[in-house]
Amino acid sequence: MRRTDLTDLAAFSCIAAHRNFRRAALELGLSPSALSHRMRSLEEQMGVRLLNRTTRSVSLSEAGVALLDRLQPALQDIQDAVEAVNAFRDSPTGTLRLNAPRTAIQLVVAPLIAKFTRAYPGMRLEIVPNKDFVDIVREGFDAGIRFEESLERDMIAVPIGPPQRFAVVASPEYIHERGMPLTPYELGNHLCIGSRFPSGKLYRWEFEKDGKTLDIVPDSPLILEDQDMMARAALDGAGMACVFEPYALPHIANGSLVRVLEDWCPSFPGFFLYYPSRRQMPAGLRAFIDMVKADRAG
Numbered sequence: 001m002r003r004t005d006l007t008d009l010a011a012f013s014c015i016a017a018h019r020n021f022r023r024a025a026l027e028l029g030l031s032p033s034a035l036s037h038r039m040r041s042l043e044e045q046m047g048v049r050l051l052n053r054t055t056r057s058v059s060l061s062e063a064g065v066a067l068l069d070r071l072q073p074a075l076q077d078i079q080d081a082v083e084a085v086n087a088f089r090d091s092p093t094g095t096l097r098l099n100a101p102r103t104a105i106q107l108v109v110a111p112l113i114a115k116f117t118r119a120y121p122g123m124r125l126e127i128v129p130n131k132d133f134v135d136i137v138r139e140g141f142d143a144g145i146r147f148e149e150s151l152e153r154d155m156i157a158v159p160i161g162p163p164q165r166f167a168v169v170a171s172p173e174y175i176h177e178r179g180m181p182l183t184p185y186e187l188g189n190h191l192c193i194g195s196r197f198p199s200g201k202l203y204r205w206e207f208e209k210d211g212k213t214l215d216i217v218p219d220s221p222l223i224l225e226d227q228d229m230m231a232r233a234a235l236d237g238a239g240m241a242c243v244f245e246p247y248a249l250p251h252i253a254n255g256s257l258v259r260v261l262e263d264w265c266p267s268f269p270g271f272f273l274y275y276p277s278r279r280q281m282p283a284g285l286r287a288f289i290d291m292v293k294a295d296r297a298g
Contacts, residue, residue: 006078008042011035012050013075016068017140019058027095072137079282092283093122099136100145102129103227104271107246108161109145116291123284131225132198136276142285143275157272160292164270167248168205169231169257170240180260184214191239193230194220205242207264214264231257 015024015035025032043050050064060068100109105127117125128141136144151157170178174191181187184207194217195203202223204215222238224230227247234241235256241248251257273292275285 004042004045008038009071010075011038012042012064013068013071014140015039015051015058016060016064017138021058091120091122092287094282094284095124095126096143096282096284096288097126097128097141098143098145099128099130099134099139099141100271101131103244104145105129106227107164107244108271111161112288112291112295116288119291120284120287123287136274142282143273143288145271145273148269148272151272151274154277155274156277157274158289158292159270159296160273161270161296163267165245165267166206166242166265167245167252167259168240168242168261168265169234169248169252169259171235171237172255172258174234174237174239175258175260180258182261184216184261184264187216187218187240190218191222192218192220193233193239193241194218194223195225195230196223203242207261208266209264 011024011028011030014028015021018024018027021032021035025035028035030038039051046063048063049061050067052059052061098109109127113125113127117123133146133150134141134144136142145160148157170190178190181190184205187205192205197203202217202220204217207214207216220239222233224233227243230241230243231247231251233239234243235251240260248257248259252259273289275281
């Protein structure tokens with residue numbers, strides 16, 4: 001059997017990470033047809049099917065899963081070797097891939113994007129919005145961003161951005177019609193705009209005051225996922241929304257939204273940048289972490 005080309009194995013790993021030929025081809029700088037041909041040749045050479053293809057999806061066969069499990073550590077060792085050389089450069093090069101929910105991207109990543117790309121012109125920054133919690137190692141990401149309680153213990157976590165706070169808001173017209181709640185217990189008498197986790201569970205509105213905590217799952221006639229849409233619905237009088245403070249403050253300032261239960265909404269630790277422990281951290285990730293720490297330090 002002809003010796004397997006390492007670039008073909010790296011291409012297979014890239015497809016496995018993306019589960020999509022088109023996205024993998026973009027990352028590798030190939031056409032989808034050329035990448036597909038390369039994978040067919042690899043399968044013919046190895047004598048087994050590695051990928052199950054349909055018109056809409058790509059998945060790993062049993063043989064593909066077995067190959068990937070053995071291949072990933074070896075490819076990581078090679079990447080670590082390359083990164084060891086990268087550390088000697090005046091400025092790092094390569095690609096930094098981040099996975100984060102859209103809210104985290106808007107609130108804590110977006111302010112750093114232009115600063116990072118200007119400081120490190122040799123780096124390509126790829127940010128993938130994803131509300132689902134994904135295995136960043138298996139999916140080919142260098143790091144992810146989530147709240148600390150969501151993270152696995154074997155991950156290293158670094159705070160990114162400021163502490164966060166929720167704001168419960170409604171339009172002045174809604175408050176005039178339905179009244180202003182003075183405690184969270186009164187929310188049962190109001191229309192509340194809900195949101196749902198990828199798991200299917202509705203988000204619990206969390207309140208705290210004078211050492212007392214209260215979680216409420218409001219009866220929501222309207223359920224949305226996007227914070228901007230929730231604020232927009234509140235502006236239009238659809239009900240009360242519980243959103244991250246930055247989405248509400250401009251509207252509160254101009255009087256188009258009214259804040260309620262502010263004394264029940266304390267600040268809390270914000271988002272964390274997390275990444276796996278590695279013998280050799282990618283130089284681009286190290287540069288990004290240093291920028292995150294410098295930004296928090298002011």
